[in-house]
Amino acid sequence: MVGRMSTSSENSKLNYILHLADNSLILGQRLGEWCGHGPVLEQDIALTNIALDLIGQARYFYQYAALTDNRGKSEDHYPYFRGEREFKNFLLLEQPNMDWAYTMARQFYYDSYCFVMYTEMLKSKDEQLVSIASKAIKEVSYHLKYSSEWVIRMGDGTEESHEKVQNAVNDLWEYCGEFFETTQYESEMIEQGIAVDASKLKEKWLRSVGEIFNEATLIMPEGKWFQTGGKEGVHTENLGYILTDLQYIQKTMPGLSW
């Protein structure tokens, strides 16, 4: 497996925090691409608001990563100066925005995951993770309401909107299996009661996604094969392009600030 692997538990903890941070950052960046391009003003504002929450959560995690990492890096080091293979976000989150149906399907799958994951994280033995989770869960619940409403509206809407959102949930399904995989850095942290054991969240996630799909008259995808690797730094080609945009200024003029 590629990525910074280490047997020390300090490194496992850092990797786990970075995985959480990268998830928020990459989806936040993707949503930011909608800024000025939303179908209507209200939805444009909604997505940038969600992006803002996610970037804020990412910052808490990067700040915590900087404290955990004994190399004395600042929080900015992690988003701006790491390479693609060091990012540990889910593959789902780097998938392109495509259209409204894809953007909402991606959001809905991830919000549903975050809701169950952060709820579990409130029981972590790590105080700072509990603090961040207690903050994030409030924001994520609101995001989940929003994305659920859109999945229902499109699914139970016109023939065209139904087809579009059904295709989107079908296409993105293969990226959801990764939510419930356990990496080496996680298993060590799960043992210590720090990380959430996501492998145990699948049933809950399936149930909550199923409820909304039911209301949305959508058919739950049945694919059993899942694309994985993001958590360990093996990404789809999309991430490289995202980072090119995200890191350009800092790589050209390191340390530049407003």
Add this chain to the structure above:
Amino acid sequence: MAISKEAIYKTLSTVVDPEIPVITIEELGILKNVEIEGDKVIVFITPTYSGCPAMNMIELEMRTALLAEGIQKFEIKTVLFPPWTTDWISDSGLQKMKAFGIAPPEKTSRSKRVLFGETINVECPQCGSTNTEMVSRFGSTACKAMYRCLDCKEPFDYFKCL
């Protein structure tokens, strides 16, 4: 230290929210407390929303207020736990918010924390009617949603209950 922590708290409690400039950070529940360690002042604040861009501005204004009092050695620390809730907004804050044209949040203890089917009666800050509807879950800032009054027809911001 010549200046007491109560005096410092009082100074800082005049800093206002840049988005709702009629409400102070004390009324919003953002300013937690002030401690003095040796010759250093430590101020604890808590953010409303994780990505709230006003927090940077608020910190800057706090710095300015402290420097104006001649306090040079200080640190502003952010605490996340327990997470901020709209229940911490003081009654005077809620009243000022309404007078400013923003419908204040309900108390969270009164709102049902369910995913759907929540029925909250948001009162129009202009005419007081509860015959209102939500236009968008997200508004001009992370903490607000957009509503409109079906009686006086005015659009308005609702400070989301968190």
